[in-house]
Amino acid sequence: MAPPATRTRTPAGGESEAGFPFSAVIGQERLQLALILCAVHPGIGGVLVRGEKGTAKSTVVRALARLLPPVVDESGARAARLVELPVGATEDRVVGSLDLERVLRDGEQAFRPGLLAAAHHGVLYVDEVNLLHDHLVDVLLDAAAMGRVHIERDGISHSHPARFVLVGTMNPEEGELRPQLLDRFGLTVDVAASRDVDVRMSVVRRRLDYEADPAAFAAAYAPADAEIADRILTARDRLPGIALDDVELRRIAAVCASFDVDGMRGDLVVARTATAHAAWCGRDAVTADDVRIAAELALPHRRRRDPFDEPGITPEQLDEAMTEAADQADRPESTEEQRGESDAGSPEDGHGTGDRPDDDPEDGPGGGAGQPEDDPDGPGGGQPATESGEDSRKPDRPAGSGQASPPVAAPARPPRWEVPGMGEGAPGRRSRARTRQGRVVNAIPELTGGLHLLGTLQAAAPQQWARGRRTGPLRLAAPDLRGAYREGREGNLVVFVVDTSGSMAARDRLSAVTGAVVTLLRDAYQRRDKVAVIAVRGSVAELVLPPTSSTDIAVRRLADLRTGGKTPLAAGLRKAHEVMRRERVRDPRRRAMLVLLTDGRATGGTDPVPRARASAARLARDGIASIVIDCERGMVRLGLAAELAAVLRGTVVRLTELTGSAVADTVRAGTSGTGARAA
Template sequence: MAQVGSGIDAGFPFSAVVGQDQLRLALTLCAVHPGIGGVLVRGEKGTAKSTVVRALAALLPPVDDRPARLVELPVGATEDRVVGSLDLEKVLRDGERAFQPGLLAAAHDGILYVDEVNLLHDHLVDVLLDAAAMGRVHIERDGISHSHPARFVMVGTMNPEEGELRPQLLDRFGLAVDVAASRDVDTRMQVVRRRLDYEADPAGFAAGFAEQDAALARRIAAARDALAGVRLSDTELRRIAALCASFDVDGMRADLVLARTATAHAAWRGADAVAEEDVRVAAELTLPHRRRRDPFDEPGLDPQQLEDALRDAAEQAGPPEPDQDPDPDPEPDPDGPGGGPAPDETPSPPAGQAPDAPAGDAEATDGETRRQAPGAPGSAPERKVGAPAAQFRARLLQIPGVGEGAPGRRSRARTAQGRTVRQTAERGHGLHLVGTLFAAAEHQATRGRTAGRMKLAPSDIRGAHREGREGNLVLFVVDASGSMAARDRLSAVTGAVVSLLRDAYQRRDKVAVITVRGSSAELVLPPTSSVDVAVRRLASLRTGGRSPLAQGFLEARAVVLRERVRDPRRRPLVVALTDGRATGGVEPVHRARVAAGLLADTSAAAVVVDCETGMIRLGLARELATALRGAYVRLDELSAEQVAGVVRAGTSTFAA
């Protein structure tokens, strides 16, 4: 089904890819109609994402007697490199204001390929998708007003395990495809055989598929030429509108993209009018990623739901026009002009489907299966936590100081794309032009400046200190002991954690979860950017037993130290949710404070969320916050709607 990814991708033929029909069709339709807005390819490692994209470039029509380009955008690219900037060399040398084009200009009439697009800064993703949708780039900066065409097929690939794109950015991609390696033995054998044959003789292997690729290239060019003549009737347009309305997608982008994709598919199969089969194929590529209203919603489209929506849309579309097939569910000939996969082929369910959440009825939340917890005799019984309480917009938990700029949107950091805060004689993020010119101006008289020419020296160069936002490692230490389970308190706690996880998702943090109960602490989720996994782990959380908080803080310390070696730029933030009751007498309480001090010695920022309720409060959580040298906040103060302000995790400030 997929070619195993490797570094030898440039000459692999598009026709030689085994399977991946939906991905190949999506890329082909974008090649026919670049206005669709690009393709997002989601999949695990080694599923031929890069191979298929690079192979597509050879099929695009040539531009000005040259092959279509495939321009790769590195994750660390700056906005100046992407859209273009002032040509500083020409300004200083000739005194002329000139524009230097960027990668978007180079990708005109070709493919712009962004690997790991989920790791790209959000503002750059917006710039790319705006250009892909408009077909032009407009630059108004540095005294330059410039516009140039930028029609390209935008393709982004990502591994969901490394973090998701925000739903707002998902919607900006025209089409989305989930890819996975086949589990069929024969298919896997064919994948490996073709890859080995290609690596043994790239030129000979490519020659064997040259005619098939040439036929595809001719068909793409013919479909492009025929696109303007494809008719989209009011009947099919009503079907499209009804289909988008039934899936309750936001805005009108889905309707427009679906219409363009259906038109492109009709042109691809050689038809002169859009039919229901074109709408069906377009819906399978257009709608799945637009149904993710919440960051933790599973992607994908239920085939039965699509069938029901198409049936309802057919009723609203009314009777077919005389020149259309009256059959509501046409079966296109897979060997006919349509090509590609059968439109009603049932896709496989999304990988990693979340288990059903615990039932929210009284029996599920108050009296689920109880059993004796392992550990010391007399410990509280274990039970499964109830469904999380209602989520809310969490207030901002922020690390004080200025970090090194791990990609994200939480705490202050030195970054390459942020606002310029000052100039420096040392190397900064880019050139501070005004500072450089002022530094040079002081020496023009002694350097013998002539009219119209400014003389610069290396000592005049000033760098720019920029400040933006960074992502952090947010490490949750969740007390799941018997005291926390009392009065179903843990349902409120898990609801708060889910709210904080949603905030971490939006701010592009890495997260980890440690639970504390019984006689030990468990790292139930190692640090990851895929925060939706944490929500699934919380759904199966069990409670009961003692509160070994000391072990929890020691485990958090170990995680912080390990991650500091792996990802030194990402500063840690420990969020402990507990009532502070390290049960078992005075000694466990003392050990918890000592362990908290050891965690604080790592310089990790910390926030203790006090989950204690009732009329009488012991205040133990506040004492733990002091030991952690962190901030203290009550559980009911986590909502940004209820309490305004920012929690800065540290001893300096806490704005309530």
């Protein structure tokens, strides 16, 4: 991408040559401050901007690039670049790759830099970062944290500097980032359009003025933008001399501890942000105000360990944490002797040396030496080790009840359920699929998975004599090119059809079903599935949760499930088929599977049982993988759910424990040998 010619010129991005000025943006002061602080201190690690569409996220980011100091490199002085990373970018395009043109033309090994090299001393902007492949997000965050890119691939060993301001934007309604990736972003800002009428009027007026005469509008705000640019440069120069004494460092540690922040990255980011804020404000030392601002920007997203945890920190919570931190900051440092006594403990508390209690969590299966929390295939699969904890009980809360259901013993975790066959690779971690990012399995004539260099050379080698090559570079032709066949994992669409009719002992079933969907959604969150929920009751089948990857929206919708009436199973299966067909048009590569929770008693409509079986047969003909959770109870069992499963050509499992984990584990437990078919 060609760099801008001047500070007032912007890279391609939909706006005119002048670009909307940074200082002209209204109502996004917190976002502007976060971007400025990252420009002052790139070691903060970038900014994640979360918010609804149409809130000037992209406009502010593009405007920031024009304020950064000029870059001096081998070609001379130039303006800082804004590099935009497409969601569909490959790893080769991001980090760089072997320069095949020079290899084939000159016979020498050479490296072609990627987007990270182009963003050096500039801004790397990733719109819809939550839709970017996880491994690419890891690469970006590693580079932003280290300031360098290391490449070891295709026989290349290369390293180059890559210090840039990383900015990612996302709409939470389209899905969340994993907590582990959230933590890697230095700062996060939630943006929303103002509800103040005067502010909204001002925003529209400025935008219309800009569109009428971009050059004149930019010129009017040029002095304000120039002042911000000068302050950024001055703050950068001042940054190394900013003092962070032990009092403020203790305050930072106390605030992070009070919010139960995992690891030490949060403490480091708060310290760097507070130092940058002090430099921005022209101070020589970090103060409590700097720490508070830093905590507001650096800690909210680090409190979110689980997809269902509410992000954010309220002003009241921050006030309380700062008050407690002030008490800690005023205390003198503990002596080594005091710390030793504290660590040793006392005989009375049972935690002294050699007297660790038998139920210490570090010694048990849920201890600190267990599986990584982001490994859904390890023991526990990212779920709590037992069902007795507070978080484990939340999904099992009956509708209208203010108390949790009694805890039950967690069953042994079964193998992962996956759709049989080979998919085309909607990125995920559940079923086998042919993907662009998976492991290389073979060389093929098509170049869909990237170039397979070894396969290409092997295809070209036998032709060299016929092509007249005696010495010099290898002579290649188009028929020699081979692509890489890659195999990885895909995410699926999981459609729950939930019988919430009167025959299902509504209260218990609703608790179990809600817990099942919430638990499976947690698993789907890790495996990159989409989940939809259809409630069957009365005379209709209601789509209570359209296909989504957003856990927040899912939990809110599930809280409103209602029960009672007859059981129109046929309508529910037809609705599921309709949802799957519609989603197949939107996302042709994402395969679907059906999870039906019912006792099999179809009682709604005319000829309910034949109609339900006919709808099930249509799903089977379309090859939809299915599981039927038999919710029938009592001494006398009719086996209707099993009959329906046979028509679906799926598998049936009896639900003996009405808990979310039992249902979700059952869904994950099936195998390709169950008789279910892939879509």
